[in-house]
Amino acid sequence: MNALHLLNARRSGxxxxxxxxxxxxxxxxxxxxxxxxxxxxxxxxxxxxxLVETHIHLDKACILERCQLAEGTLAEAIAQTRIAKASFTxxxxxxxxxxxxxxxxxxxTTHMRTHVEIDPQIGLAGFNAIERLKYDYAWAITLEICxxxxxxxLDSPGTESLLCQALEKGAEVLxxxxxxxxxxxxxxxxxxxxxxxxxxxxxxxxxxDLNPEGMTLGEVIRCTELHGWQGRVAVxxxxxxxxxxxxxxxxxxxALAQAGVSVTALPSxxxxxxxxxxxxxxxxxxxxxxxxxxxxxxxxxxxxxIGNPFTPYGDASLVRQANLFAxxxxxxxxxELLDCLGWVSSQSARLLRLADYGxxxxxxxxxxxxxxxxxxxxxxxxxxxxxGFKAGRQTFERALPQLxxxx
Numbered sequence: 001m002n003a004l005h006l007l008n009a010r011r012s013g014x015x016x017x018x019x020x021x022x023x024x025x026x027x028x029x030x031x032x033x034x035x036x037x038x039x040x041x042x043x044x045x046x047x048x049x050x051l052v053e054t055h056i057h058l059d060k061a062c063i064l065e066r067c068q069l070a071e072g073t074l075a076e077a078i079a080q081t082r083i084a085k086a087s088f089t090x091x092x093x094x095x096x097x098x099x100x101x102x103x104x105x106x107x108x109t110t111h112m113r114t115h116v117e118i119d120p121q122i123g124l125a126g127f128n129a130i131e132r133l134k135y136d137y138a139w140a141i142t143l144e145i146c147x148x149x150x151x152x153x154l155d156s157p158g159t160e161s162l163l164c165q166a167l168e169k170g171a172e173v174l175x176x177x178x179x180x181x182x183x184x185x186x187x188x189x190x191x192x193x194x195x196x197x198x199x200x201x202x203x204x205x206x207x208x209d210l211n212p213e214g215m216t217l218g219e220v221i222r223c224t225e226l227h228g229w230q231g232r233v234a235v236x237x238x239x240x241x242x243x244x245x246x247x248x249x250x251x252x253x254x255a256l257a258q259a260g261v262s263v264t265a266l267p268s269x270x271x272x273x274x275x276x277x278x279x280x281x282x283x284x285x286x287x288x289x290x291x292x293x294x295x296x297x298x299x300x301x302x303x304x305x306i307g308n309p310f311t312p313y314g315d316a317s318l319v320r321q322a323n324l325f326a327x328x329x330x331x332x333x334x335x336e337l338l339d340c341l342g343w344v345s346s347q348s349a350r351l352l353r354l355a356d357y358g359x360x361x362x363x364x365x366x367x368x369x370x371x372x373x374x375x376x377x378x379x380x381x382x383x384x385x386x387x388g389f390k391a392g393r394q395t396f397e398r399a400l401p402q403l404x405x406x407x
Contacts, residue, residue, distance in 0.1 A: 003037035004365075004392050009047045011359065013374025017044055022365040025391030029361040042369060046378070048341075049358055050110025050366040050388065051318045052348035055203070055236045055264045055302035058097035058114045058133065059126035060085070062307040069309050074208060074273050077309035078180075082151065084308075085122055093129035100306055101133055103316035105140045106396045108385035110366040112143050113203070113352060115175050117150040118166055120158040127166045140388075140395040142366075144352065146203050148175025154190065155181050167198045176204040178216050185219045192223040201232040201353070207240040210274055210285050215240050217252065221259045230260030234351055236302070238263055238287050239270050249288065253295035262351045263297055265289050265343075266304035267325045269311045284328050293339060293347075300348040301325050301340070318344040323382045337376035365392035371400060 006020040021028050023035060031037060060081055067080040097114075104112060116126045127147060134143040147166040153159045153176075167174060176191045178184035188204070195202045207215050217238060224233045241249060241263075256263065265287040274285035289299040301321050306314035322340040326332065331340060349357035356364045368385040372378045387397045 002392055003031060003035045005031075005037040005039045006047070007039060007041045008044050009042045010044050011047055013376070020047065020359065022392040025365055025393075026356070027359060027361050027363050027365050045386065046370040046372050046375065047359065048368055048370065048375060048378070049345055049349070049363075050368055050390070051108045051344050052300070052352060052354070052357075053104060053109050053112040053302055053318060053344075054234070054300040054348045054351050055266060055304055056100070056104075056112060056114050057116075057305050057308075057310075058100055058130055059088070059093050059116050060308050061100045061305065062096040064307045064309065064312050067309050069312065071276070072273065073276055074310075077273065078150070080309045082121075085117070088122055088125060090125045090129045093126050094132055097130055097133050098137075100316055101137050101141060101143075105137070105388065106385075106398065107315065107317040107319070108368040108388055109316065109318060110141055110368075110388065110390055111349070111352060111354060112141055113146055113173065114143060115146045115148055115203070116166075116171075118147045118159065118162045119149060119151040119156060120162065121151070124162060124166060124169070127169070127171065131170065139393070140390050144173060145171045146173035146175040147171040148177055148203075148205070149187075150177055150180065152177070152180040153187050154183060160190070160194075164194070164198075167194075167200060172200065173203050174198070174200045176202065176206075178204065178206065179208065184216050188216060188219045188223060192227050192229065195229065195232075196227050201234075202229065203234045203236065206235040206238050208237040208270075208274075210239060210243045210283055212240055212243040217241075217256075221255050221261055224259045224261055231353070233260070234262040234264055234300075236264040236304070237266055237270060239274055239285050241287050241292075242283065242285050246291070249291055250295060253292045253297055256292065257296035261297075262300065263287055263289065263292055264300045264302050264351070265325060266302055267321060267328055268314060269304040271328065272311055286325065286328055288329070289325070289343060290329060290331060290336070290339065293343075298347055298350050299343050300351050301343040302348075317382075317384070319378060319384070320382055322379045326379060334374075334376045337379045340379050341375050366390050
């Protein structure tokens with residue numbers, strides 16, 4: 001019987017130390033009769049639920065050396081990735097994706113939604129590779145695959161059929177990239193029709209510039225309410241929101257909250273790609289999650305890309321992403337840092353509709369351990385997790401560094 005008894009666990013910066021009981025992969029209030037749990041004394045270290053990555057691209061990670069990076073624009077990133085994608089194979093995608101998955105596991109991520117490009121050039125090779133990763137690493141991380149048309153759908157014959165094939169083969173989520181079609185709102189409408197047909201959640205790359213004009217977010221909100229898809233739709237980037245006056249932003253935020261449309265900010269990519277045409281007074285250009293959160297919008301922070309023309313760097317640390325966002329948006333109080341933590345944990349879990357997330361009895365025992373005095377300090381100090389567990393089984397361990405003073 002899989003049972004684990006955690007002693008001297010810290011769950012906040014103020015509560016007394018507690019114990020956590022795990023059996024059959026879940027937290028429980030008491031052990032079954034006859035259970036013989038393994039005992040682990042955490043010595044006052046902090047325990048948090050596993051981190052949740054809501055938006056990452058495993059299929060095009062770690063390809064920077066294959067690309068020519070000159071302008072640093074979105075158009076260049078799409079074009080250079082398209083060139084590199086011509087040589088992608090299933091084995092290649094698997095190997096690069098595995099590098100990132102393993103880093104993410106050791107950074108405390110236990111759930112991940114990965115976006116996978118589908119088009120006539122790559123076919124289903126990327127999807128098949130990530131599907132293999134999903135099963136090969138299920139012992140440490142739960143992967144959810146979102147297939148989407150990076151090269152356009154309505155203007156790219158054959159793409160819709162391939163998306164449908166991927167959904168029929170088990171892709172859990174349908175994604176969109178409306179700005180890649182000549183009629184972005186028509187792509188949105190068609191994707192909602194497919195989502196209803198296949199009973200899938202939706203996740204869009206949306207409104208990715210700093211011009212407040214031409215937002216397509218309103219069409220996503222309209223279609224969400226039209227099809228009754230509240231709570232099943234997410235939008236990523238939406239950097240146009242950062243260019244809105246506060247009053248207008250709050251109106252949009254209230255509409256998002258009412259429609260149940262979630263928002264994911266992707267600070268590394270958004271900071272790298274946006275405002276390239278500005279030298280002085282350069283805007284930050286990331287979605288204003290604090291204001292959206294106050295209006296009741298479910299929000300998340302995520303990595304997006306690692307080692308490609310969209311984002312040339314990254315270590316798959318969601319704690320680092322949360323700290324970066326806190327810096328950029330000038331969040332510093334304990335409450336604000338806890339919000340940042342929530343946007344890579346509890347709120348991200350809500351976006352992915354994870355029903356058994358947390359540390360309470362009945363929740364799946366996916367958790368991580370930090371050497372930090374409080375949850376807020378994890379973000380402030382960019383604390384690395386010391387160990388992680390999936391369904392109560394330990395998946396990694398990181399030793400604390402030691403100073404070697406002269407004797």
